[in-house]
Amino acid sequence: MAKIVNREEMAQGTIILNEIDAPRISQKAKPGQFVILQADETGERIPLTMADTNPDKGTITIIYMVVGKSTARFKDLKVGDEYYALIGPLGTPTHIEKVGKVVCVGGGTGIAVLHPITKALKEAGNEVTTILGSRSYDLLIMEEEMRAASNNFHICTDDGSHGHHGFVTDVLKGVLENEDIDLVVAIGPIPMMKFCSLITKEKNVKTLVSLNPIMVDGTGMCGCCRVTIGNETKFACVDGPEFDAHKVDFDELAKRLASYLDDEKKSLEAYEKCKA
Amino acid sequence: MADKKPKKVKVPRAIMPEQDPDVRRRNFEEVPLGLTEEMAVTEASRCLQCKKPSCVEGCPVSVKIPEFIKLIAENNFSGAAKKLWEKNALPAVCGRVCPQEDQCEGKCILGRKGTPVAIGYLEKFAADYERKNGSGEIPVVAEKTGKKVAVIGSGPSSLTVSGDLLLKGHDVTIFEAFHKPGGVLVYGIPEFRLPKEIVASEVATLGKMGAKIECNSVVGASVTIDELFEEGYDAAYIGVGAGLPRFMNLKGENLIGVYSANEYLTRTNLMKGYLFPEYDTPIARGKNVVVLGAGNVAMDSARTAMRLGARSVKIVYRRSRDEMPARVEELHHAEQEKIEFVLLTNPTQFFGDENGRLTGMECLKMELGEPDASGRRRPIPIEGSEFKIDCDLVVVSVGSNANPLLTNSTPDIALNRWGNIIADPETGKTSKKGVWAGGDIVTGAATVILAMGAGRTCATSMHDYLARGW
Ligand SMILES: Cc1cc2nc3c(=O)[nH]c(=O)nc-3n(C[C@H](O)[C@H](O)[C@H](O)COP(=O)(O)OP(=O)(O)OC[C@H]3O[C@@H](n4cnc5c(N)ncnc54)[C@H](O)[C@@H]3O)c2cc1C
Numbered sequence A: 001m002a003k004i005v006n007r008e009e010m011a012q013g014t015i016i017l018n019e020i021d022a023p024r025i026s027q028k029a030k031p032g033q034f035v036i037l038q039a040d041e042t043g044e045r046i047p048l049t050m051a052d053t054n055p056d057k058g059t060i061t062i063i064y065m066v067v068g069k070s071t072a073r074f075k076d077l078k079v080g081d082e083y084y085a086l087i088g089p090l091g092t093p094t095h096i097e098k099v100g101k102v103v104c105v106g107g108g109t110g111i112a113v114l115h116p117i118t119k120a121l122k123e124a125g126n127e128v129t130t131i132l133g134s135r136s137y138d139l140l141i142m143e144e145e146m147r148a149a150s151n152n153f154h155i156c157t158d159d160g161s162h163g164h165h166g167f168v169t170d171v172l173k174g175v176l177e178n179e180d181i182d183l184v185v186a187i188g189p190i191p192m193m194k195f196c197s198l199i200t201k202e203k204n205v206k207t208l209v210s211l212n213p214i215m216v217d218g219t220g221m222c223g224c225c226r227v228t229i230g231n232e233t234k235f236a237c238v239d240g241p242e243f244d245a246h247k248v249d250f251d252e253l254a255k256r257l258a259s260y261l262d263d264e265k266k267s268l269e270a271y272e273k274c275k276a
Numbered sequence B: 001m002a003d004k005k006p007k008k009v010k011v012p013r014a015i016m017p018e019q020d021p022d023v024r025r026r027n028f029e030e031v032p033l034g035l036t037e038e039m040a041v042t043e044a045s046r047c048l049q050c051k052k053p054s055c056v057e058g059c060p061v062s063v064k065i066p067e068f069i070k071l072i073a074e075n076n077f078s079g080a081a082k083k084l085w086e087k088n089a090l091p092a093v094c095g096r097v098c099p100q101e102d103q104c105e106g107k108c109i110l111g112r113k114g115t116p117v118a119i120g121y122l123e124k125f126a127a128d129y130e131r132k133n134g135s136g137e138i139p140v141v142a143e144k145t146g147k148k149v150a151v152i153g154s155g156p157s158s159l160t161v162s163g164d165l166l167l168k169g170h171d172v173t174i175f176e177a178f179h180k181p182g183g184v185l186v187y188g189i190p191e192f193r194l195p196k197e198i199v200a201s202e203v204a205t206l207g208k209m210g211a212k213i214e215c216n217s218v219v220g221a222s223v224t225i226d227e228l229f230e231e232g233y234d235a236a237y238i239g240v241g242a243g244l245p246r247f248m249n250l251k252g253e254n255l256i257g258v259y260s261a262n263e264y265l266t267r268t269n270l271m272k273g274y275l276f277p278e279y280d281t282p283i284a285r286g287k288n289v290v291v292l293g294a295g296n297v298a299m300d301s302a303r304t305a306m307r308l309g310a311r312s313v314k315i316v317y318r319r320s321r322d323e324m325p326a327r328v329e330e331l332h333h334a335e336q337e338k339i340e341f342v343l344l345t346n347p348t349q350f351f352g353d354e355n356g357r358l359t360g361m362e363c364l365k366m367e368l369g370e371p372d373a374s375g376r377r378r379p380i381p382i383e384g385s386e387f388k389i390d391c392d393l394v395v396v397s398v399g400s401n402a403n404p405l406l407t408n409s410t411p412d413i414a415l416n417r418w419g420n421i422i423a424d425p426e427t428g429k430t431s432k433k434g435v436w437a438g439g440d441i442v443t444g445a446a447t448v449i450l451a452m453g454a455g456r457t458c459a460t461s462m463h464d465y466l467a468r469g470w
């Protein structure tokens, strides 16, 4: 169980896809939900959103950026290897309904998180406009899957190597000016979500974001994942990970993500040294 | 200068050999070293073998105390362990963590005039002896009944239910949310008080008796109780504990460095953060640590912080020493390890720097007023008594509530207004057919032995149901 049946490297090896054997989870998982994985007994518990599920095959797909020791260890797992622990599906699923016109904004591995939500929103009969962004075109993931899940499709790159030269927020602004949008879903790096939220707040368009605080158990038991939503403390693992963007304290989230910066650095350096 | 009339020498209560406080406060090894065989036999000889042993009344599972002690006095240590097992599946655990002063030892007749028999030490002694020297034989399991039981959670109540039902010949599968079984015994209570090897060995025994253990299964998320019934389970036991941390809703509570005790202890114990970077999960090593609360969980947090290298560790508690709910032995251990007690003090807010890291807190002095509903004198704030404490780590340890994850997925199980499952006190039955519940999810945070007692009650009723119906 929890065997890797398929593995791909994306965005020049900075992002990894694993398709994992997980019959029970694949049957139950809904868009917006995540799993927690552990490489082995000594490993950290790492939350990752399911980018896709295949109930017939009994597999789930995760797509993660290699940022620290734990994701570096995950990267070293090959097809046929097993995760020591795989727990899920966790978190409250996205509320999917037909609202009319929806804009989905994704950046980085946030695109993987956004994918099942976009698919479901389109299947529910919404007109979906997707805006994806990355630093440069060769770091963009899931272009084809996202295009297929959308009615209208835009790409933005910071360096202008493809599509609009600039940030996703530029395109979002334009879309909001020209059309009456009923819902925006923005998932990506914190600054991206924060600035999308500022724009949609001005226009009073309901906006969802998916938050990624540090977690331990993922079941509401430790409070590590607490985030401030409209002056209230919520546990992202059970109350979220999706929240009303206009109420999120993004600055607090960004600070809390840096809780273990020094330890993480040491941990990764030691690992790389040990491998070399 | 011997007395003329030789008086019967009173044997004093055994003193547990312990690691030196100055050494142990920087390591995670077990604090008590255990009685030697001679010490155990001598201590056992103090027991008066009362005809009506009041000590037994004080034990929630009615351990046959004089009987097991007599066996120790007779040098039959294995026999003593087996006598313990008749009533208590986890004597190595209970001997270490039961609040004996309120239970068995609190009722011992010798305690009226002097010091009670050290029942806890003897229980630990016999169980440890058997684990190390015993044959490892497992109890005889009855013929298979063909009935399947799902046990949800793997804390002490669930382990008791599983053991009892396996003995009766039922198939037992334990579903545990974490990657290791044992509940609070593995994620909460630290290694220096309860070595994890002991819990693992108890769980291994259940495995040998035929229990299946499915870790990484969050019932309510990975699978629901109704789905388990559809898959062919005949009955279910819920022992998911009280896993929802309480915070105080104070300003600054989300600063980096403010932990719930659950997180602090889980990172340290279950994830082995104290072995970072050998283990990957980091844990903040505070220099000036404040722990809020004064129960066992608070003592464990404070003593953990000391072992993680703190310069100073303070327990901040709003009542006085007499009201502290922790076991007396742990209070004493904490004091020996240079934990400071700041009593009659309540936190009001936390301060941080521009990076969102905790730098200090503000407290208010309290005085005791009239007794409140709990019978304890109510702490009342003294106006204008605010003062500051510099700290870089705070562990909030003011209790826990019922985690709603499982119960949200089973609306047909009745809850009280705090979200705890309502279970019949005689049988442990819930409002849902075929489902029992016990331990902290029913009573709120309590003790290991009460959880085990509830497990026993439920197992009896479940066996009856499996044989005869609801
Ligand atoms: C519900 C949820 C879903 C997630 N889904 C995905 C996903 O689908 N794909 C994906 O690539 N990542 C996802 N993440 C983020 C992922 O969990 C982290 O990137 C991972 O934990 C980093 O672990 P590490 O040990 O490799 O890095 P660490 O050494 O722990 O961290 C290195 C650096 O990465 C950053 N970081 C640490 N934790 C997080 C975090 N939780 N989120 C973002 N940055 C972090 C910090 O800046 C940190 O300094 C998700 C997080 C949550 C909470």
Ligand SMILES: Cc1cc2nc3c(=O)[nH]c(=O)nc-3n(C[C@H](O)[C@H](O)[C@H](O)COP(=O)(O)OP(=O)(O)OC[C@H]3O[C@@H](n4cnc5c(N)ncnc54)[C@H](O)[C@@H]3O)c2cc1C
Pocket: B097, B098, B099, B152, B153, B154, B155, B156, B157, B158, B175, B176, B177, B178, B181, B182, B183, B184, B185, B188, B189, B190, B217, B218, B219, B220, B239, B240, B241, B242, B243, B265, B296, B297, B300, B327, B403, B405, B406, B438, B439, B440, B441, B445, B446, B447, B448, B449, B451
């Ligand atoms: C730090 C600490 C110190 C303590 N010290 C003492 C002491 O010295 N003496 C004493 O007598 N008592 C002590 N206690 C209290 C005692 O540990 C508890 O009362 C006892 O463990 C409760 O047992 P339980 O069987 O109800 O569940 P728990 O031990 O709480 O175990 C519940 C288990 O269920 C799992 N679970 C939860 N939800 C789900 C789900 N949805 N699906 C599957 N599994 C799930 C949890 O992961 C956990 O493993 C202490 C508690 C703590 C936290």
Ligand code: SF4
Pocket: B058, B059, B060, B061, B062, B063, B065, B088, B094, B095, B098, B100, B103, B104, B105, B119, B120, B123, B449
């Ligand atoms: S189980 Fe606990 S209360 Fe009962 S005899 Fe043993 S130590 Fe005492």
Ligand code: SF4
Pocket: B046, B047, B048, B049, B050, B053, B054, B055, B056, B065, B066, B107, B108, B109, B110, B117, B119
């Ligand atoms: S009450 Fe004390 S002396 Fe009497 S049997 Fe119990 S332990 Fe022994």
Ligand code: FES
Pocket: A214, A215, A216, A217, A218, A219, A220, A221, A222, A223, A224, A225, A226, A235, A236, A237, A238
């Ligand atoms: S991760 Fe522990 S409560 Fe959310």
